[in-house]
Amino acid sequence: MSVTSNSGQEPIVARTPEEVERLGATWQSPKGFIGWFMPVNQRVIGRRFVLTAFVFFFLAGALGVLMRIQLMSPENDFLSPDLYNQFFTVHGTAMMFLFAIPVMEGIAIYVVPMMVGARDMAFPRLNAFGYYVYLIGGTVFFGSLLLGFAPSAGWFNYVPLAGKEYSPGLGVGIWTTMITFIEVSALTAAVEIIVTILKLRAPGMTLARMPLFVWAALVTAFMIVFAMPAVIASSSMLVLDRQVGTHFFTPETGGQPLLWQHLFWFFGHPEVYIILMPALGIISTIIPVFTQRPIFGYTALVLSLVATGFVGFGLWVHHMFTTGLPQLGMTFFMAASAMIAIPQGIQVFCWIASLWGGRVRFETPLLYVLGFFVIFVAGGITGVMVAVIPFDLQVHDTFFLVAHFHYVLIGGAVFPLIGGIYYWYPKMFGRMMDERLGKISFWLAFIGFNVTFFPMHQLGLEGMPRRIYTYLGELGWGDLNLLATLGSLVLAGGFLLSLFNAVWSLWRGEPAGDDPWGSPTLEWATPSPPPNYNHEYIPIVSGRYPLWERRGQASQPVVTGLRDDRREVLVTSVLDAEPQAVAVMPGPTIWPFISAVAASTGFLGILYHPSFFLVGFFGAAATFTMWFWPRRPWRDD
């Protein structure tokens, strides 16, 4: 391996066509039915994560619309109370766990390695394992709704409501299992992302030159690593309480219901930032492209990401302001909750400064980012409002909260996400999405969103509680609820139009070319869609905007000498990305899939009988052995 700076457009040691073909074959994913279960390449896994997450998004979104139809008029009997409970539980849980986290991880898995100039993630098979675990968990969770025993105690499953006494049956058990699955999947992805970013960056991409999306993915991954253990602990304790008869949360026998809330929210609040953080990275990626100049305040933006990552862990008690904790104790968390507005504010001002006075191209990705500004700022303001204890005591568990968190989650995460999909779609599929449909879908979603959720602030202030399946006509909430329901149909129309656009453009979209937007980051240095090995030569980086710096230059410094006949990646140092070694990556295999099946059998079996734990344990151990069985790293043709 050598680090070469060559002159001329073509690398000095250009590969012959046979060599290129061999490189492609080395990194190829198997075909056929069995082959479907074997790929380990990061782009395949990332794409699957994103597509699966969107399937769950549309299913959970449909539940949201059904709930809105039920609430459309007073004393409606479209849904039974029990079904309504199942719907809001499945909707909330699926949106948070099956859609928002995995979709963000999927995008990071897809984009980050290409952005840092690597050929794959650090642990490709683990990556595949995480995906199958997620797929099985999500499918079983939605399956429980079809079979009529879905959980119905809400997405935060407060005990004692979620305990055996008030929630008999399989529902909560399925919830805890699904949570465990998602934790496993999220943790594998987080570990992958951290190691990939720290060790597989292209030479020269020092920490100070990492693209902001990569910074965001790194902070997100660290947050997952620190937040997930809390919910692993709490959901395991809940399972033990329910299946084995321990007493962690049952007060009659010395347990502590508040312990559940502490553990859950120590995870649950950072979770919101885990969802938000990659979206912030997407925004910082999109803005420079559509203004064609470097982002304003790179250092300040990194600071805000890192600071948000830290402070996000100090807010959890603001979900517990009505539980009767001592006032002085709660004020510390009120202070921290208000503080988090500082880094968020810094980001917004940096973005505004980046847009200011530039020649802005108002294309769909940027439109979604601008929509984010409006909605997220409103959500941030109501966030600071509910962080203030006396105000929270008034609106707690009313529709004001439902309005607030949908402003943050949809405005803060879903809008930038869809912008990001429009932005990266040409790279993923080699075709552009339709601009006109994109703009219409944006306006439908933007208007529909505000018509749906803005009235809920008012409903909340008028006292309409959340999680009720109906209300009396005399209360006068009917008109605003009708308005919200009509809005939700428009909103759904906007999202469906984007879905249609994505499917239609697969065949009919304009061919994209390598770099249709004129972007500065390395993923656009590959063909669209990229070949199996991403970058033919690992690029060498000398600034924050590699592709812009190369414009008009005849020479492109690259790394040469990685072998074609086995999956090799370049390992670099953590701080300054100086080349250190070459690592050989494992190839496709079916064992991650079989391991995921074995682990799932164990976890789901526990609901039936605790002894299934052993089945899962030994099954996973056996399949892991096969997975790690040493094999020759190069291809035999």
Next chain:
Amino acid sequence: MQNRSEKIALSKTGILAMWAGWLFGPVAWAAHQNVSYGLTHLLCGAGAKWPFYLATFLALAVVAAAGYVSWWLRQATLEARDTGNHAVAASRGRFVATVGVLICALSGTGILVETIPVLMLDACAGAT
């Protein structure tokens, strides 16, 4: 020719110290928050508030120290900037140290803001 501060900034300890602001700033703030939260239970009834102020003072001292180290290293890397073969390390170091200083500033603000309610509220207020 390397001067002394430049050497320190590029040494192993120097590189580790560069992260002081990132690590100790937020840790001091988190410790302050959680210690204060714990103290409210203990001090209700005791009528003493000085442990809160002590915690604040200690946390601020840690933040200030970490911030100062980051600041000092930042200046050192400024001097190291022009030394050709260390230019990359120096610019990355300056970046890490700068963010460290800013994180400390934010953490310090957090600690101060969290101390305001101690001035105004009784430790027993609202305890059930």
